[in-house]
Amino acid sequence: xxxxxxxxxxxxxxxxxxxxxxxxxxxxxxxxxxxxxxxxxxxxxxxxxxxxxxxxxxxxxxxxxxxxxxxxxxxxxxxxxxxxxxxxxxxxxxxxxxxxxxxxxxxxxxxxxxxxxxxxxxx
Amino acid sequence: xxxxxxxxxxxxxxxxxxxxxxxxxxxxxxxxxxxxxxxxxxxxxxxxxxxxxxxxxxxxxxxxxxxxxxxxxxxxxxxxxxxxxxxxxxxxxxxxxxxxxxxxxxxxxxxxxxxxxxxxxxx
Numbered sequence: 279x280x281x282x283x284x285x286x287x288x289x290x291x292x293x294x295x296x297x298x299x300x301x302x303x304x305x306x307x308x309x310x311x312x313x314x315x316x317x318x319x320x321x322x323x324x325x326x327x328x329x330x331x332x333x334x335x336x337x338x339x340x341x342x343x344x345x346x347x348x349x350x351x352x353x354x355x356x357x358x359x360x361x362x363x364x365x366x367x368x369x370x371x372x373x374x375x376x377x378x379x380x381x382x383x384x385x386x387x388x389x390x391x392x393x394x395x396x397x398x399x400x401x
Numbered sequence: 402x403x404x405x406x407x408x409x410x411x412x413x414x415x416x417x418x419x420x421x422x423x424x425x426x427x428x429x430x431x432x433x434x435x436x437x438x439x440x441x442x443x444x445x446x447x448x449x450x451x452x453x454x455x456x457x458x459x460x461x462x463x464x465x466x467x468x469x470x471x472x473x474x475x476x477x478x479x480x481x482x483x484x485x486x487x488x489x490x491x492x493x494x495x496x497x498x499x500x501x502x503x504x505x506x507x508x509x510x511x512x513x514x515x516x517x518x519x520x521x522x523x524x
Contacts (some may be wrong), residue, residue, distance in 0.1 A: 285440075307441045312471045312472075317467065319471075326458075344520055346440065347439045350515070351503075351515060353474060353475075355473075355474070357480075357501070357518065359437075359514050360451065361499065361520050376484065376522065378482055378518075380471075380480060382474070383418050392473070392474060393469065393471045393480050395469045397467055397482065399497050399499065
């Protein structure tokens with residue numbers, strides 16, 4: 279399968295899950311997974327979901343502007359780099375964000391998120 | 402050495418070299434290295450330097466806002482995620498950018514850039 283198509287499918291799945299049912303994002307992470315969210319470092323699927331579900335907005339809407347991807351080396355991983363906007367309820371302007379994911383293959387032929395770094399780019 | 406310190410030192414070295422002597426950035430890449438620059442995919446140290454030195458501005462000034470880093474897996478690599486601004490000559494406003502690097506260790510105890518993805522975040 280075309281890596282760009284895999285990356286695009288992952289990104290669409292990730293943000294639609296984030297915007298509708300943040301709790302189930304845990305399936306995409308494992309115990310070794312790392313999230314750096316606005317500089318805060320969090321490790322492990324359970325802790326990552328706890329962080330994402332505790333963000334101070336119950337609803338949000340991600341809109342993707344760009345998706346870039348590259349293979350990350352011989353282990354079969356893939357780097358996915360996203361830019362877009364995040365609309366929070368009651369806010370007039372959407373926030374710009376950038377996020378990168380390092381996807382690693384699972385024995386089942388799928389991917390999990392090993393690395394996740396998120397930053398808002400205040401406009 | 403603290404990975405955050407390594408990442409910070411790399412980032413300072415990379416952008417000061419970019420802003421003063423773009424030609425010598427080639428030392429940081431190898432033949433397997435990949436750059437995605439505003440969606441354009443380029444591979445190999447020589448092609449990457451050719452791209453960076455052909456950008457339509459002879460001088461520029463990067464200012465770093467944030468640097469995040471995470472280990473990328475058992476091969477000893479490191480993911481470095483940067484946000485900042487890029488000031489071009491004659492432009493009133495600096496452009497926001499995000500960039501990620503995947504650094505891999507060399508046998509000499511240094512790092513090279515295996516993956517590099519750059520995007521402007523138009524404000």
